[in-house]
Amino acid sequence: MIPPGHPAIPKPRIGVLLINLGTPDAADAPSVRRYLAEFLSDRRVVEIPPIAWQPILRGIILRTRPKKSAHAYQQVWRDDGSPLAAFTRRQAMALAGAFGDGVMVDWAMRYGRPAIAERLQAMKDAGCERILIAPLYPQYCAATTATANDKAFAHLATMRWQPAIRTLPPYHDDPAYIGALKDSIEASLAQLDFKPDAIIASFHGMPQRTLEQGDPYHCHCRKTARLLGAAMGRDLIVAFQSRFGRAKWLEPATDTTLEALPAKGVRKVAIVAPGFSADCLETLEELAIRGRESFEAAGGTHFAYLPCLNDEPGSIAMLRSILARELEGWVRVP
Numbered sequence: 001m002i003p004p005g006h007p008a009i010p011k012p013r014i015g016v017l018l019i020n021l022g023t024p025d026a027a028d029a030p031s032v033r034r035y036l037a038e039f040l041s042d043r044r045v046v047e048i049p050p051i052a053w054q055p056i057l058r059g060i061i062l063r064t065r066p067k068k069s070a071h072a073y074q075q076v077w078r079d080d081g082s083p084l085a086a087f088t089r090r091q092a093m094a095l096a097g098a099f100g101d102g103v104m105v106d107w108a109m110r111y112g113r114p115a116i117a118e119r120l121q122a123m124k125d126a127g128c129e130r131i132l133i134a135p136l137y138p139q140y141c142a143a144t145t146a147t148a149n150d151k152a153f154a155h156l157a158t159m160r161w162q163p164a165i166r167t168l169p170p171y172h173d174d175p176a177y178i179g180a181l182k183d184s185i186e187a188s189l190a191q192l193d194f195k196p197d198a199i200i201a202s203f204h205g206m207p208q209r210t211l212e213q214g215d216p217y218h219c220h221c222r223k224t225a226r227l228l229g230a231a232m233g234r235d236l237i238v239a240f241q242s243r244f245g246r247a248k249w250l251e252p253a254t255d256t257t258l259e260a261l262p263a264k265g266v267r268k269v270a271i272v273a274p275g276f277s278a279d280c281l282e283t284l285e286e287l288a289i290r291g292r293e294s295f296e297a298a299g300g301t302h303f304a305y306l307p308c309l310n311d312e313p314g315s316i317a318m319l320r321s322i323l324a325r326e327l328e329g330w331v332r333v334p
């Protein structure tokens with residue numbers, strides 16, 4: 001009840017929930033173990049029946065990988081925490097107020113914290129009757145987009161009175177996204193003290209089988225690279241990184257591509273990761289640190305990792321435009 005004489009405080013009626021993958025709470029082995037246990041138990045990510053997979057996960061992977069991964073996280077950890085969480089938080093903060101007073105913007109992670117259920121509930125409790133769930137993956141993938149939406153709907157399933165829901169579609173070919181990438185890459189290239197012989201667009205890999213089963217992820221990645229290359233007026237080399245497990249993954253692999261280029265006369269490269277809306281372990285450690293080491297060990301002379309869109313102004317303007325389109329009819333975005 002608002003006490004008499006006090007002006008009514010307008011409640012936000014619409015929520016926008018930015019979602020990214022998730023990250024450990026700290027760069028130590030126990031935190032990484034907790035995070036990997038949740039992530040790698042998701043059946044959208046590892047599509048092996050639990051009866052066969054859980055013994056491998058608990059008996060081998062969670063005994064060995066956390067220590068190695070924690071060491072990798074330590075190399076990229078920031079004063080404000082994990083890069084992925086820090087940039088996602090900054091994106092949400094930069095978008096607060098972007099859609100008018102009646103729209104609250106928050107962020108959550110599919111694995112770890114802040115949890116999707118907790119932030120969705122906070123929106124509902126704040127009076128949001130309509131919520132846009134926005135997994136920040138430009139390229140649709142069941143292992144990323146779908147599982148984020150699944151998790152949100154699992155929490156909605158516990159509510160008697162649900163808010164109305166929309167979900168952000170993939171934006172891999174959206175002119176605003178391609179334009180933001182082009183501007184960001186060209187600004188980064190202008191800062192370099194060398195001219196790259198080639199630019200590599202490295203996307204997170206997926207098992208090859210998922211392409212054969214109809215996941216559009218591979219096609220979305222190729223289309224992004226084609227449109228980005230056309231916008232920039234030069235061809236990009238497409239590669240897939242972060243291979244996990246024994247199955248065949250999408251090819252070519254980023255690491256083997258980097259190792260093979262110097263022998264083909266390509267000694268100066270720039271590498272960019274257009275599928276990641278924020279820098280994270282996979283870009284800052286796997287590409288910028290280990291990628292550079294393997295390229296230079298193979299005879300490369302010049303290497304530059306170009307940052308993701310993160311919370312730079314062009315990125316926020318792009319996110320604002322794609323999110324505003326999904327809010328159409330709910331709110332008039334100024």
Ligand SMILES: C=CC1=C(C)c2cc3[nH]c(cc4nc(cc5[nH]c(cc1n2)c(C)c5CCC(=O)O)C(CCC(=O)O)=C4C)c(C)c3C=C
Binds near residue numbers: 021024143242244279
């Ligand atoms: C951008 C899209 C992503 C897809 C597709 C994806 C699929 C996928 N990933 C793994 C295994 C791991 N990924 C890890 C980290 C990680 N993955 C993504 C994004 C995608 N993954 C991001 C943004 C991150 C970084 C998280 C961070 O904290 O910075 C890891 C953990 C790190 C490690 O131990 O190496 C694993 C494991 C699989 C199996 C998969 C699809 C089947």
Ligand SMILES: [Fe+2]
Binds near residue numbers: 242
């Ligand atoms: Fe991953």
Ligand SMILES: [Fe+2]
Binds near residue numbers: 281282
């Ligand atoms: Fe990795």
